[in-house]
Amino acid sequence: MAVIELLLPAPDRRCDRWRHHHQVINRILWKVRTGALWRELPKATHDPVTVCTIYVYLTYSATMAYVVMAEDNPQHQRVITEILHRLHHETVMVPDGRAALAAIAVRRPDLVIADVDMPRLDGVQLCRAIRRDPELAGLPVLLVTAYLPPSDPELETAGATMLLRKPFGVQQLAEAVQRCLDTCRADPQGAGAGASADAPAASGEDSAGLLSSPDLVSALLHSIDIGIAVCDRQGRLVLLNNKLRTFFGEDSAGVALADWPHHFVLRHHDGTPLSAEALPLVRALAGETVTGADLLAYDQHQRPHWLLVNAEPIHDSAGEPIGAVAAVHDVSTEHQTQRYQRCKNAVLEALTTAADATGAATAALHAMGTWLQWPYVRLWLADPVSDRLLPAATFTAPGATPLPIPASITRGHSLAGSCWQRGEPIWVPDVHAPDSPILPEVARAAPYQAAGAIPVRSGAQVIGVLTYFSHDRQEPEPALTVLLTGITGHLGAHLERRRAEELAHQLAASIDEYVALVGHELRTPLTSITACTDLICQEPDDTTLGDLRNLLDVVVRNSAELLTLVDQLLDLVALESGHARLTSAPVDLVAIVTDAVSATRPAGDARHITLRTDLPDQLTVPGDDTRLRQVLDHLLDNAIKYSPDGATVSVTLHSxxxxAVLAITNPGAPTDEHDHLLRRLYRGSNARHQGIPGSGLGLTLSRAIIDRHHGTLTVKPNPPTGTSVTMRLPHIAHADPTPHQRQTT
Structure with a gap:
């Protein structure tokens, strides 16, 4: 009644006009419920009291149906749920009749929709169970079937309110649902009021007293779950119901309508600012009927909400505008659901089309940042050597402020490290709060409100962490948690799949390499041995050993090359299969590097090659000192052999x-061949063309040894020309600080 009173000038409860409107409102509400009003609608549309009452009632009733849907087909579940949701009905989906009865016991619905063909308890059995229960006997039941014809005796005896045949369209289902609900409202005792058969009927006096209560419309306006706003002809807000007051604040009614876009930062769904002229209530005041106007607003906790607004002008009996009314529907759930689905599709497309793991991670972060409106997203991957998180990819939205990136993060430290340690999502509603896990230097540089972290898994193992920053306050949200967990799961699986594909590629390459071994690396020395042996056999019996010395030297030299090659291959197979035993003890890597450099220096001096070192006094790693010396000998031997005369080879070691990071740089293999240098039997074109001896197994053996030490060995270009080989091994930290570096030439 309050909204009507505010639309009437100087209401006086004692005057006949007020009593007349009061009686009209109650008659209208009753006629709307019974459907009788539609026969009188043409002559009622000029009455502002009637129009406003009908508008509020229809808006209210359109959101009140609570529907239990029993359907075992997942596709039909999604379709029917979407249709009912668009009809503004609250829906609970269950897979069979037993689950439907359990849902009904928890909360009585306005309508039950059931598929006839279901496991455990089918739709017909469910309908009969409802009809047998005196408390539920009047509940409307809509049966859906593609199995039984309408004339089937089972359907006739089930007691369903209506039967809907599959296949059906959106309009057919909507009409069937509305007819069932209308039947319930028109005849509550016989179609869904749920009253017991022995319960006494309500007296006419009680009904008349309820409908004539002056608090009826006020209670209606302030109890519905949608926002209602009313303004007069001057654009002054005369009513905001509880829903809007709770959302915008108790003093929101005192804000001038023209100031709302600026005061409450109102925007369209796409984020563009909303002008005062585009406000639905202002448009309705100008005579426009507004349907589904989009609005993005923030509640008092600065959480974004996506709204749809319907608004209409209100006229007096002479047809003159006297104000406007607007109904505000919060469709944030639907909007977020659509946005999340589009985000997931974009991420899956990025993972499918990316050329490599790095490109896939970058594209996935771009899709997430774009669709979820996150200005800053970062991917961290666990490094097995240092047992730390290292940055792998970053997305920064156009115009967004980039944040400082730590070189690495340990377990339990900062947002990403805490997520890595706990293995579960972390939400940070306020990055500047005292208890925020954000690093202080990052928080100081962040113009953002909220942040979060989600573990990236490969099976049960956490292989990385995805972190994000947001301008909007982000509370823990189940739907978003499910989305992000799914996306990071896809990302982790993609990275592992790429790794598996790389291993499969290496296996295929290994087969080719073994063929090449038989075809070249073994046949070449065997050819020399066979030819020399034949020549020796053709010599006369009285030939002296001195005359055969040259041929015998060729046989001995090629036999030694074959033996070395076979030994290296057997060593490589043993290392890669895990059969080769390696000791593990604290080893001073500086001492090993120093000895290896000293052993290699004579070969470098012979070609005027300078060996320059930059080493600490001590750096301890766990490992096998003999095997690590073998790696250093291989790396330094290659650096000397493949460098031109007079070049400089640099050896640096630091923590x-x-x-422990060892880098050896030299003017080496051509830059377009670096990706192949770690393959078995591969030799750079400079080595082949210049006749530099070697088997092509040195770097491959070195990588196998470093892998067994839980380290990595990489080969990268050293601009402008040359090669840089980097070896990383887990480092044993000491309590005393590492002494200063020693530089030698």
Whole structure:
């Protein structure tokens, strides 16, 4: 009644006009419920009291149906749920009749929709169970079937309110649902009021007293779950119901309508600002009927909500505008659901079309940042050598402020490290709060409100962490958690799949390499041995040993090459299969590097090659000193052999992020061949063309040894020309600080 009173000038409860409107409102509400009003609608549309009452009632009733849907087909579940949702009905989906009865016991619905053909308890059995229960006997039941014809005796005896045949369209289902609900409202005792058969009927006096209560419309306006706003002809807000007051604040009614877009930062769904002229209530005041106007607003906790607004002008009996009314529907759930689905599709497309793991991660972060409106997203991957998180990819939205990136993060430290340690999502509603896990230097540089972290898994193992920052306050949200967990699961699986594909590629390459071994690396020395042996056999019996010395030297030299090659291959197979035993003890890597450099220096001096070192006094790693010396000998031997005369070879060793990092740089293999240098039997074109001896197994053996030490060996270009080989091993930290570096030439 309050909204009507505010639309009437100087209401006086004692005057006949007020009593007349009061009686009209109650008659209208009753006629709307019974459907009788539609026969009188043409002559009622000029009455502002009637129009406003009908508008509020229809808006209210359109959102009130609570429907239990029993359907075992997942596709039909999604379709029917979407249709009912668009009809503004609250829906609970269950897979069979037993689950439907359990849902009904928890909360009585306005309508039950059941498929006839279901496991455990089918739709017909469910309908009969409802009809047998005196408390539920009047509940409307809509049966859906593609199995039984309408004339089937089972359907006739089930007692269903209506039967809907499959296949059906959106309009057919909507009409059937509305007819069932209308039947319930027109005849509550016989179609869904749920009253017991022995319960006494309500007296006419009680009904008349309820409908004539002046608090009826006020209670209606302030109890519905949608926002209602009313303004007068001057654009002054005369009513905001409880829903809107709770959303915008108790003093929101005092804000001038023209100031709302600026005061409450109102925008369209796409984020563009909303002008005062585009406000639905202002448009309705100008005579426009507004349907489904989109609005993005923030509640008092600065959480975004996506709204749809319907608005209409209100006229007096002479047809003159006297105000406008608007109904505000919060469709944030639907909007977020659509946005999440589009985000997931974009991420899956990015993972499918990316050329490599790095490109896939970058494209996935771009899709997430774009669709979820996150200005800053970062992917961290666990480094098995240092047992730290290292940055792998970053997305920064156009115009967004980039944040400082730590070189690495340890377990339990900062947002990403805490997520890595706990293995579960972390939500940070306020990055500047005292208890925020954000690093202080990052928080100081962040103009963002909220942040979060989600573990990236490969099976049960956490292989990385995805972190994000947002301008909007982000509370823990189940739907978003499910989405992000799914996306990071896809990302982790993609990275592992790429790794598996790389191993499969290496296996295929290994087969080719073994064929090449038989075809070249073994046949070449065997050819020399066979030819020399034949020549020796053709010599006369009285030939002296001195005359055969040259041929015998060729046989001995090629036999030694074959033996070395076979030994290296057997060693490589033993290392890769895990059969080769390696000791593990604290080893001073500086001492090993120093000895290896000293042993290699004479070969470098012979070609005027300078060996320059930059080493600490001590750096301890766990490992096998003999095998590590073998790796250093291989790496330094290659650096000397493949460098031109007079070149400089640099050897640096230092500790970084719990890892010992050794780098050897030299003017080496051509830059377009670096990706192939770690393959078995591969030799750079400079080695082949210049006749540099070797088997092509040195770097491959070195990588196998470093892998067994839980380290990595990589080969990268050293601009402008040359090669840089980097070895990383887990480092044993000491309590005393590492002494200063020693540089020698």
């Amino acid at each position: 970084r992020d719990n890892a």
